[in-house]
Amino acid sequence: MEPRTITILSLIDVVGALASDSMQKNLYLFDDNKSNGSTNLGTGVLKTKVQAGDKLIWTLMALEPEAYAQLYKIEMDSTVCKLEQKKYPQSDVIYWEGHVLKEVTSTPYKITFEVGTQKQQIETLDLPSLIG
């Protein structure tokens, strides 16, 4: 199969995350590669099926559209996926792009979100992953 572009969307309950100081049960991850083998969609431990050469794009939305939320940081084994924070042209909206460098079996990664007017940073404790 040819390399493809896969979008990974983080849907977060900002109010719930701030109230519990945790992303547990307040994060729903989705991608558009279920038909090729991604699993655990709609949970915080999404397993995205990837292959070498795939481009990954992480986007974000809040359950409460008025609440502030941002993808602050994504951390992963840099020999597996090269990550870069980017902005959409002529906007301040951030997305993260990853380039899968080699075939993987299972590579977990951590996302740190910035939420609320105090821009509090909360990271995922249960980790999503890339699977081969």
Add this chain to the structure above:
Amino acid sequence: MAQEVTVIMLVDVPAALEANTLEGNLYLVDNLLTEGSENEGTGKLISAVNGTHWFDGSQASEQLINWLPYSITSLSPQLPRFYADDRLDDFKDRAINSLLNRPGTKNFAAVADMEGGVAIDPFPEPQDVPVLTSVADTHGRRIVDDVPLMDLRGNFISFDDAVPMVKAVAPGEDAQVPGGPSPDISYISYLTPQITNITGEAVDKGVIYPAQYGTPAPIKGGWYWCASVNTYMTGVYSYTLHITLYQPERHGNEVIWKPVYFTQDASIKVTSGTMRNGFTNGGLGLLPVL
């Protein structure tokens, strides 16, 4: 307590269009997990709507449900819905400005300067000009024109670049080589799914009263569906969302978004408790003063 239930509807649009079903390709999440909603993040969401009543049984507070649809394969939902249109306007302005400032158009350049058009951009090459798509109705009539095609990074896509990503409708037109690489249909930003109606048991029995409303919030694109809930009718009720997805197709040298219609069932679980003081959990009246 008055609640505003937000139901986010996410659709894997290219997968749903490929499989011609929303089954397994649509996900619903609401903001009432802690209040008792079930099946979050699946297509079978049951939203908890916890109403209140007065001592005589009459409804004491208003509960509202909002439905907000999004495509996963799309630009970030944090961008305004009209981001692509705004970028197109900016592209046109810069193209005109560049044309005005070309050698031999001094008079026009003077006018541009008077109007503040001083930035000189290189005139766009043909391969950089975005393909302007149209949205069709059921009968193939074009109802919206000049919708620029964008990739998932917010860059315009020219017609030549769109050829391998958008399927041709006429046989023989497709650029795909048999046995060659398949098109990366998840490369382009898909149009947002639209809810066109809400029907079903909950509507028929007078439990919810849905309608489409206008909103100035740019992230909602001007319109959204909302329903008030009659919490006097307790129990579990199903409802049906009528959803339109848009399939991009190449017709000659044009790209047209064809509507494809689906339905999806979900439920609400309505309860009603006695009205109480939110601070003391006791009866209504004056707050205790210590």
